Amino acid sequence: MFQIYLPIAEISVNLVVMLGLGAAVGFLSGMFGVGGGFLLTPFLMLSGIPPAIAVATGANQIVASSVSGTLAHWRRGNVDVRMGAVLIAGGVVGAIIGVFLLKVLREVGQAGLIISLTYVCFLGVIGALMLWESVRAMLRARAGKTVAARKSGQHNWIHGLPLKMRFPRSRLYISAIPPLVIGCVVGLLASFLGVGGGFVMVPAMIYLLRMQTNIVIGTAIFQIIFVTALVTLLHATFNFTLDLVLAFVLVIGGVIGGQFGVRAGQKLRAEQLRALLSLMVLGVAIRILLDLVIRPSDLFSIVPLAGS
Amino acid sequence: MRASVLPLTPLLLALFVTPALAQKKAPVEEEEPPSQETVQSDISTRQISIQSNFTGVEILIFGSIDFSDSRTPGEGTYDVIAVVRGPNEPIVVRKKERVAGIWVNGPAKTYGQVPGFYAVLSSRPIRAIASDKTLKGLGIGLADLDFGRHISDAPEEQAFRSAMIRLKENRNLFQENDDGVKFIGRSLFRANVALPVNVSTGLYTVDVYLFRDGAVVSKSQGSLQVTKAGIEALIYKLAFNHPFIYGLLGVALAVMMGLAGWYAFRRD
Numbered sequence: 001m002f003q004i005y006l007p008i009a010e011i012s013v014n015l016v017v018m019l020g021l022g023a024a025v026g027f028l029s030g031m032f033g034v035g036g037g038f039l040l041t042p043f044l045m046l047s048g049i050p051p052a053i054a055v056a057t058g059a060n061q062i063v064a065s066s067v068s069g070t071l072a073h074w075r076r077g078n079v080d081v082r083m084g085a086v087l088i089a090g091g092v093v094g095a096i097i098g099v100f101l102l103k104v105l106r107e108v109g110q111a112g113l114i115i116s117l118t119y120v121c122f123l124g125v126i127g128a129l130m131l132w133e134s135v136r137a138m139l140r141a142r143a144g145k146t147v148a149a150r151k152s153g154q155h156n157w158i159h160g161l162p163l164k165m166r167f168p169r170s171r172l173y174i175s176a177i178p179p180l181v182i183g184c185v186v187g188l189l190a191s192f193l194g195v196g197g198g199f200v201m202v203p204a205m206i207y208l209l210r211m212q213t214n215i216v217i218g219t220a221i222f223q224i225i226f227v228t229a230l231v232t233l234l235h236a237t238f239n240f241t242l243d244l245v246l247a248f249v250l251v252i253g254g255v256i257g258g259q260f261g262v263r264a265g266q267k268l269r270a271e272q273l274r275a276l277l278s279l280m281v282l283g284v285a286i287r288i289l290l291d292l293v294i295r296p297s298d299l300f301s302i303v304p305l306a307g308s
Numbered sequence: 309m310r311a312s313v314l315p316l317t318p319l320l321l322a323l324f325v326t327p328a329l330a331q332k333k334a335p336v337e338e339e340e341p342p343s344q345e346t347v348q349s350d351i352s353t354r355q356i357s358i359q360s361n362f363t364g365v366e367i368l369i370f371g372s373i374d375f376s377d378s379r380t381p382g383e384g385t386y387d388v389i390a391v392v393r394g395p396n397e398p399i400v401v402r403k404k405e406r407v408a409g410i411w412v413n414g415p416a417k418t419y420g421q422v423p424g425f426y427a428v429l430s431s432r433p434i435r436a437i438a439s440d441k442t443l444k445g446l447g448i449g450l451a452d453l454d455f456g457r458h459i460s461d462a463p464e465e466q467a468f469r470s471a472m473i474r475l476k477e478n479r480n481l482f483q484e485n486d487d488g489v490k491f492i493g494r495s496l497f498r499a500n501v502a503l504p505v506n507v508s509t510g511l512y513t514v515d516v517y518l519f520r521d522g523a524v525v526s527k528s529q530g531s532l533q534v535t536k537a538g539i540e541a542l543i544y545k546l547a548f549n550h551p552f553i554y555g556l557l558g559v560a561l562a563v564m565m566g567l568a569g570w571y572a573f574r575r576d
Contacts (some may be wrong), residue, residue: 005505007363007540012363013506062557067566072574109402109413117410229559236547236555244543245360246556251562253556254568292410299411300471303416305398 008243009053015249017047022154022253026065029254030261031268032277035196035224037064038123040250042284051112052102053243055194056235059228060247062196064222072253072262078218080169083211086176087201087219090183091190091227098191099234106239109303113292118193120289127197127281134274141271170211170219178208183223191231199281334460345375347388347518347526355504356531357537364505367392369429371516371528373495385429387437387519388489389448390499394425394534395510396456401472410434417468423483424508429488429499438522446517446524450477450484480504509534 029036037058044054055127073079105111161175182204186197197221205216221242236242265273349371358367369390378385399422405414430437434449444452450473476482481504489499511533518526536544546554 003361003363005358005360005540006357007536007544010506010508060562063562064566064569065558068570071570109416111401111408113412140403160465206502225563229563232559232562233552236549236558240551241545242547242548242555242558244561245540247558248447248561251565255565255572258569259573293404294411296404296411298471298475299404299473300468301402301404301413302472302475303400303402305400 002246004249004289006049006246007245008241009049009246011048013047013049015247018246019253021047022061022250023257024253025061025250026254026257027261027264028257028280029065029069030258030263032261032273034198034202034277035039035066035221035228036254037062037190037195037228038119038193038199038281039284041118041171041194042288043135044246045057049243049246050241051115052106052235052239052241053246055102055115055192056232056239056241057243057247057250058194059190059231059235060099060244061250061254062228063225063279064188064251065258066221066228067198068255068258069221070218070225071219073221076214076218078214079222080167080211080215080219080224083166083167083172083179084219084222086165087183087223088123088226090180090185091187091223092230093188094184094187095191095230095234096187096229097184098188099231099238101188102192102235104240115193116288116292117147118189119283120292122189122193122200123285126203126250126277127285128202130274130278131282134271134278138275170209170215174209177179179205182208183227186223186261187231189226190224190227191234194231196221196228198224233269333410342532345373345377345386345518345520345525347371347373347516347528348530349390349514349516349530351514351530351532356532356534358507358509358534359536359538359540362505362540364503364507366500366502367532368513369499369501369516369530371497371498373518373526376495378494380381385520387432388491388497389428389430389434389437389501389517389519390489390501391515391517392425392427392429392501392512393423394508394512395423396421397424397508398422398456398473401468403468403471417457417465419455419457419472421454422472422476423453424452424510425503426476426514427483427485427488427501429501430484431486431491431497432487433486434484435451437519438524442522442524443558448517450482462515479506479521481506503534506532 003012004015005012021040025036025040028039040061041054041058044058045051070079102111105114161177163176164173165176166173182201186201189195189197189200191209201220201223205211205220206213232242349369352368352370352404353365373386375521376386399419401419402413402416402418428434428449434443440452443449447453455469473482480502483501487499491497511531514530514532516528535541
């Protein structure tokens, strides 16, 4: 019932399940202000979509959700276009490296392993840090203390770097090197894991670049449009792994789910929201780790020879 | 055994066979040895289109034995084996090994010519129909199939080969059905084959062999074409022939739907 054939993945999936998956991920991304790729791509793999197709198609879905997100932030003036441009420049380099790295890894049969390991490392570390931070914030809020506002103009080692640039929207005068590096890492993750990379970029911009949180989110999501669009294009061109039918179904689900997510997110407090998100991130990390550690039911696997 | 029966045939015909059949057989007897049975077969569908609602398809192979010597149904004089074979493709088989506590892909073996689909349907278990040597020569049966790789008797090599066969069988891409060919009456037979959703496209061959006393007495060949059709074919062709345009289309669609989503639900 409601089966739909995916022409590139060459399998048949349930239309309702895929719409639901898109909607669930869209809901979470709207609620938490994240792209949701770190949930979507693993879930696609679990439902039998080959990893490389899950990555490319996941990236395409994030293009749609980040366009919606950016427009909402743009209206509120939360996008630093100049900072975004520097991040995109770094992202382009990272994305190109990642796409070709994935191609090589697929040929030697280690793509699945490296994708899983990278997921475990990034999601594990970020999830643990976020959980720690949000629990502390919740405890402090309960004790009646207010969270100390970050002092602006505080200097760290970042300010010693050359190539200084002015970012009027963020009211920053810093070296272009850190945003370039952050952009590059995010581009690498996007092409490698099929994620937007918001879960890495947002903390990095807050803690390393000392930008304001609202501008960080608007700028990150702005950068994600361009990086995921490039990743989609590169994967489609060089790896032939974009499934448009699957992407279309996921996008429809995601757009609808996202709107309900935004409304649900407004009813929760920021630290509760972060604690919930961190638990989810850790859950995904543990799930992937278990798959690596537990003895597989079948030690053998077959794939068509790459490049044929 | 068959040779010893032959001199008796005219006598048997005269005694038992209806005049109609005797007349039919008579002209053949003048040119060729008598009772040269032949098999004829066809496929219910010669063209399979994969469209958005494709979940696999069942095809019917049917045929008849002409100049059959068997007089009653279920006599067991003849056996039929049908082999459906899809286009070959190279396959890599990998085995996972435990390294530092995690399971990683270790040794791999490549098989150059693995049929994308392979089904053997027979009226009895194939080993009971003919000798291993005969079956091997005809390429019938998974056990003796040549996958384009020299197979030594090393246990490791055999483990990889049987793992590939097992995995293909799990996906219904390899099938062996001992009971797949059904006789209807004296000379008609039919066989159903289910092609799963993950079949590859291309030209499939259908070979139907007629066996008598362990030897092939007749063979009939047919083919069917599996193609993607409709929008699926369009997407597939675009993705592989013009990947850059296809990628651009994907991005453009996502941007437009993102815009539409924002516009439809905007609240300011």
